[in-house]
Amino acid sequence: MDRPSKFQFVGSNSSFLLRIIDMSLVVIALLIIMQGYHVPFSKDYLLVVAGVLLLFSYISESLGLYRSWRLGKFTHMCRLLAAIVTICFLIIFTALFFFKYAELYSRVVMTGWYVLSVVMLLSWRLCVREIKRIRRIKGFSVEKIAIVGLTETGMSLYSEILAHDELGFDCVGFFDDREPSRITDLDPKLIEGNINQAIELAKNGDIQKLYVCLPMLAEQRIADIIQQLGDSTIDVLITPDFLMKNLMHARIGNVGEVDTISVFESPVNGTKRFYKRSFDIVFSICAIIAISPVLIAVSIAVYMSSPGPVLFKQDRYGLDGRKIKVWKFRSMTVTENADKVTQARKGDARITNVGAFIRRTSLDELPQFFNVLFGDMSVVGPRPHAVAHNEEYRKLVTYYMLRHKVLPGITGWAQVNGWRGETDTLDKMEKRVEYDLDYIRNWTLWWDVKIVFLTFFKGFVGKNVY
Structure with a gap:
């Protein structure tokens, strides 16, 4: 059977x-x-x-x-x-x-x-x-496959198969129920038949794998395909379009006997959380010891530059959107922490002389190693924004709040790629979020090490830092 x-x-x-x-x-x-x-x-x-x-x-x-x-x-x-x-x-x-x-x-x-x-x-x-x-x-271990759905996802899969013959796949073609006249963005000549014909090939053993590349809107059609192939030996693999682009961390799980797929979930969970946290603890302790003379010198300079506290503790959003107090050396004559916060701009009169220097060189961020040590932040992650800025941009930038699926960082992928400092236009914030989400989707500790290394060359200064 x-x-x-x-x-x-x-x-x-x-x-x-x-x-x-x-x-x-x-x-x-x-x-x-x-x-x-x-x-x-x-x-x-x-x-x-x-x-x-x-x-x-x-x-x-x-x-x-x-x-x-x-x-x-x-x-x-x-x-x-x-x-x-x-x-x-x-x-x-x-x-x-x-x-x-x-x-x-x-x-x-x-x-x-x-x-x-x-x-x-x-x-x-x-x-x-x-x-x-x-x-x-030599023809051994070669598997014939078919692709259901002439979609962008299906074409991406097809291109990978053609580019990498070491996979051992022989694609027999695309199968789609749409009339060729309805397909305007892709070449309809690639279609070998309709979906029922692909199912027949699978049942007859003419192919070994069937890739379903239909959009998730075609849920009923996908369910029909799975049901019809339930008594065959074919491998059915699903690559729905939203999984290719918008998943924060694709992982199959279950609640009792019910299967689930994570859509928006932190990739830093389980043992990975232990690895990242242990890296943060060791790195932050070493950093605090190494930069202690700098911390003392900057503290004295800030204290003598203008009246006010040496440290400025501002409300930011941390992991899962919880409020945290982020430590910085005070660089302004004011310590704004209200519902509306004005970002520093070029020539801002609020910035002190010492403050201008420590902001340009990112020395004002050094106390955040204590935030890392205490577990509110990570060495690497999306930079935390003021609460007021979060509330503003979460309404304007798609998936903005997904930045908070991991701990905020002292440095990040966006920062080493030049997207730090003032975000005076919406497109600047969109680019920052784009890089932040790219980091979260593909996180590894090796990437953290790479970003820390790049920070020494690209992350301390920036054209938008005032």
Whole structure:
């Protein structure tokens, strides 16, 4: 009897086996090196293996090594893997040297272990990739697919299939119920038949996968397709248009026996929240210690520049739209925190001489590392706006409040791309929100590290900063 069709959403996969293979290869690399240099395995090496595996697992998850990599990013993934292994061993080597345990371990073994681990982890990935490529060129593991719906989403899928033959897909064409005269924005010649014909191909076993690229307005038609293919062995994959563009974080879940799909949900949940929070705590503590002389110097300068408090605590929206107090060095003669707040402009008379300097150089933002340490903010995230500005722009910019699905940050993706400072026109705020939502949809801890790095070159100053 035929099994039910597989009902999937594109991109759902498991990388558990990949994790096991990686960790196993790290252990095997050490055993090979020790055997080659006739070094006996002892509890000291057992401890260092445990440390490396723990670090490798933590950093790999934090930097998104096992996420679903987009096509064409294989070399990027290899570079990331090599960087992760290097970081792990550097931490271990530093810890052994700092705590004076280095003499317990053979330098040749430790160095050889590191090099062989990198080589083995990269080699097996390259081998698997090459084997798959050769098999598909020879016609093995090639799957015939059909696309239901000549839509923009369907065309994007079709373009990816044509550009990447390593997928092993052979597209038999598009299937759509519309008359060719009704299709004006795409080439109707691509249509091979109607949807019922695609269903017949699936039932007859002429195709192995059916991609449904209909808009969500066609809910009943999608339901009919799923129902008709319920007694076949075809893989049915849905790529509805709104999932491609507007989902904050697509994730399948359930409430009891009822399946759900997240539409607007923070990507920083579960273990990811732990990774991001631990990064924030460690980074903020190190930053506060490192910049403490600067904090003291700016505090004295602000205190002497004009009457008023050194620190300005302004109401902002934090995670999930909850109000928080964001700390800044006072840069103006006023401390506005009312229902209406006027943004600083070029030549603003309210800005003090010291304030002008610390605003241009972003030194006024440094106290926010304490906000990060206390959990109200993150090192990286959408910049928090004054409550008055939030209430104004949430009515003008689509999806504006989704910026608050993650903790606000000291720096962010919008800032390092030049969208910081005064937002005197609506299009400037729209661009800032666009970059903020792009960051939230695609967040990884590796991206946070990248943004922090870019901040040193692009994030401290800006043409709209007054």
